[in-house]
Amino acid sequence: MNIVVERYVGEITKNICKLLLSADPDQQAVNRYLKKSSIFVAKVDKPQQEVIGVAVLLIQEKNTELKNIAVQINWQKQGVAKQLIQTVIQFSKALNCKSLTVGTGNSSLDQLALYQKCGFRITEVIPDFFANYSQPIIENGIQCIDMIKLTLPFLDKKV
Numbered sequence: 001m002n003i004v005v006e007r008y009v010g011e012i013t014k015n016i017c018k019l020l021l022s023a024d025p026d027q028q029a030v031n032r033y034l035k036k037s038s039i040f041v042a043k044v045d046k047p048q049q050e051v052i053g054v055a056v057l058l059i060q061e062k063n064t065e066l067k068n069i070a071v072q073i074n075w076q077k078q079g080v081a082k083q084l085i086q087t088v089i090q091f092s093k094a095l096n097c098k099s100l101t102v103g104t105g106n107s108s109l110d111q112l113a114l115y116q117k118c119g120f121r122i123t124e125v126i127p128d129f130f131a132n133y134s135q136p137i138i139e140n141g142i143q144c145i146d147m148i149k150l151t152l153p154f155l156d157k158k159v
């Protein structure tokens with residue numbers, strides 16, 4: 001099955017919305033950053049160009065930030081997130097950005113593995129970032145309290 005990753009400029013469908021909320025349950029925050037971001041989708045060609053993954057990239061002056069990434073559960077662990085991340089890296093480099101950052105929770109062990117496998121390094125910890133969420137988030141038996149920021153610097157190739 002052929003998976004294509006491309007920029008998306010259409011409306012936020014229910015399917016895309018569900019994916020975004022699986023990564024970030026804060027609907028208001030999602031709405032806020034969507035307005036200012038570029039959206040990328042992973043699609044399978046059969047049966048009908050179904051969207052199976054999404055990534056949201058916020059472009060700042062010299063830096064881009066991956067605000068959201070999610071893959072449909074039945075398509076996970078098949079490299080789709082890696083493909084989305086490779087596309088946002090190429091897009092960020094083409095804009096001459098210096099780095100790509102991403103934030104995740106201390107309990108998001110799979111996500112921490114994914115980002116480090118893609119070359120990101122931990123660059124900052126924001127203590128208590130998630131501490132006041134109305135519903136405590138528990139993953140892998142760990143409460144999500146702190147935000148872990150990871151950065152992928154784009155090396156300047158000039159000698």
Ligand SMILES: CC(C)(COP(=O)(O)OP(=O)(O)OC[C@H]1O[C@@H](n2cnc3c(N)ncnc32)[C@H](O)[C@@H]1OP(=O)(O)O)[C@@H](O)C(=O)NCCC(=O)NCCS
Pocket residue numbers: 022023024068069070071072075076077078079080081082083103104105108110111113114115117
């Ligand atoms: C996190 C998420 C986007 C990963 O998507 P994915 O398509 O399954 O990831 P990939 O298949 O591209 O995996 C890439 C790497 O991450 C690692 N990885 C992914 N899921 C993993 C898991 N459950 N356990 C351990 N490692 C995992 C894999 O080892 C893989 O490396 P490999 O190619 O060397 O095997 C997906 O699980 C998801 O949508 N989760 C819910 C939303 C979410 O949490 N988003 C991130 C918010 S910070």
